[in-house]
Amino acid sequence: MDLRLVLGVADGADQSALASRLGLGETAVRKRLRRLATSGATPWLRRAGSGYHLTDGGRAALGAIGEAASACAAVTAVLGVEVLPVRHVRVVTAILASGSISGAARQLGLPQPSLSAQLSRIERRWGNVLFQRAPGGVSATPALDRLLPHLRLLEKSLSRLAATGMPEDDPGVPCDLEVACEFGFTGLLDALRDEALVDVQQHIVSVPGPDWTPDMRNADICVYADLPLASLTTPPGWTTAVAFEEPAYVLLPRTAVSDRETVELRDLAGHDWLTGPAGTRNHRSVLAVCRAAGFVPRVRFTALNGPSGRHILEAGEAVALTSATLVPAGALRTVRLAEDLRVRLVVGWRHGGPATATAEWMVRWLREQHVQRLAQRRPELLAELRADPVGWPGYVDA
Known part of the structure; x- marks a missing residue:
């Protein structure tokens, strides 16, 4: 991406044209250009007014930049990926040259570990097993053999560029993060790309039980x-x-209860309930809150998510626990619970890991x-929430 930016500046493209050419937001382009103009002892770009121009070092490196960009394009075309971080290439070529992971690690x-x-993450991202493991070391698979001509050309170009002050991958821009979300959030990936976090993959996962699932533990960031x-316990x-x-709400049939602004749980003791399958967090939460209110809910249906659950609710056959906004807008009627029960959207990430800055940004964006x-x-x-800074401090400055 940085190589293509430099080539675009050499062509005289402005920031708007660069954003369109690269499929980035203009904010992302500005950040990357600013870094390229300040990275290393001999930056490739210099700022002039509101635009950027090549430095003498940038002009001297232009041939190698074009060669590296062509090699990158060939590799990404074969792999079907959008971004090829330099450190991924160095990991693969180092392992190939040493013939073992331990030797490459020393290098x-x-x-x-x-x-x-x-390497496992790179293979998952590239969609190919690159090395055959054996007790004596590793060897290239046919998939890697097909990439070798392009990777060797790229490695040669990068070696030439290293002497010209080529900037390293920006450590503040994670290049291979995976986000496991219990819900899909419209616009999240576009916003991440606009912030120059251009290689973040989002997976929608199910969290059926009381513990984090393997998909969540294997991801860099989890949203649930x-x-x-019925809170989840955070892993060490x-x-x-x-x-x-936000406050807990109840999805109600239109025939249930009058048009009150709130409803108490005990008023729903005589209704059938719709929950997630037995043992899931939603099922356990409904049982717990109803028992705390003095009754055992009559759980008749266990198909909360999807069209069948929505049909049950729209037909007025049951009530269900939800929240203020984590329910699709539409014909379903929601009424706030009188009890002070809250649903929290949580973002988790590995302590001190490379996903920290992105996760913190996601917390702000989701809020x-x-x-x-x-x-x-x-x-x-x-x-109401803004007017109660003690009870709802997260909304004071919202």
Whole structure:
């Protein structure tokens, strides 16, 4: 991406044209250009007014930059990926040259387990097994053999560029993060790309039980809901932050209860309930909060998510526990619970890991998006939360 930016500047493209050419937001382009103009002892670019121009070092490196960009394009075309971080190329070529992961780890100054984990991630990202493991070392697979001509050309070009002050991969821009979300958030990936976090993959996962799933533990960042009396326990080595919290609501048939602004749980003791399957967090949460209110809910249906659950609710056959905004807008009727029960959206990441800055950014973005949803769908609730800084401190400055 940086190579293509430099070539675009050489062509005289402005920031708007660069953003369109690279599929980035203009904010991302500005950040990358600013870094390229300040990185290393001999930066390739210099700022002139609102634009950028090549330095003498940039002009001298232009041939090698074009050669490296062509090699990168060939590799990404074969692999079907958008971004090819320099450190990924160095890991693969170092392992290939040494014939073993342990030898490459010594060459790169990394612990062997760390390099092995990096290789596994690169293979997953590139969609190919690159090395055949054996007790005596590793050897290239046919998939890697097909890439070798392009990788060797790229490695040669990078070696030439290293002498010209080529900037390293920006450590503040994670190049291979995976996000496991319990919910899909419209605009999240576009916003990440606009912030120059251009190689973040999002996976929608199910969290059926009381513990983090393997998909969550294997991801760099996890986003999930903590339900009343059924919170997930954070695994050791992970940090969590609450992006937002909101009051618990009940999805009601239109025939249930009068048009009151709130409803107490005990008023719903005679209704059938719809929950997630037995043992899931939603099921356990409903049982816990209803028992705390003095009754055992009559759980008749266990198909909360998907069209079947929505059909049950729209047909007025059951009630279900939800929150202020984590339910699709539409014909379903929601009423706030009188009890002070809260649903929290939590973001988790490995403590001190490379995902920290991105995860913290996601916390802020999710909070801002939540405030916007409240402003559109429940403005009276947003006003109430802002007016109670002690009970709802997260909304004071929202």
